[in-house]
Amino acid sequence: MSIDPSTLDALATAPGTDDAFAAVMQEMASASQAETAAPAAAPAAPTLGLGRLMRRIPVTLTLELGSAKVSLEDVAHLRPDSVVELDVLAGEPLSMKINGVAIGKAEVVVSGENYGLKVIEVSDLDLDSFTP
Known part of the structure; x- marks a missing residue:
């Protein structure tokens, strides 16, 4: 599943978004941009797993x-x-x-x-x- 980096940026800067959630969205956007910017011949850089990113999302x-x-x-x-x-x-x-x-x-x-x-x-x- 691939999410458009501009969508992640919009979620991170939406009104009412708390800082921890915004930070996770920014990190996901950065990781997504790094994946699309890398040349096809270069080895894939290690990316953060969804589970690791989810650990930082605040919950009640x-x-x-x-x-x-x-x-x-x-x-x-x-x-x-x-x-x-x-x-x-x-x-x-x-x-x-x-x-x-x-x-x-x-x-x-x-x-x-x-x-x-x-x-x-x-x-x-x-x-x-x-x-x-």
Whole structure:
């Protein structure tokens, strides 16, 4: 798969793009330009694998406490002292997600003045298996 370098440049400089994502897009554009600029007879220069580039893309890591199925009528009756029972048991490991996709289990801990998470189990994340 080949992506036009001008497309990568446009993605890297788009409004609202964060610095880490922009840096990855710029690196991909540079690598793509180097591939097209090299003479056909010259040996191919080593390029960064997609997996290596993906490791630098920022993602959102969340810990999902649980969920509950409720009716809109129940939601309409929620008040400041209302209690909604969730579908997880107290003390049970919680679902750890990256951009909404479950990747393991963790538990809540206190880290200084903030909450943190203690990883209990992680799914296999093989970014090197992705190929362009």
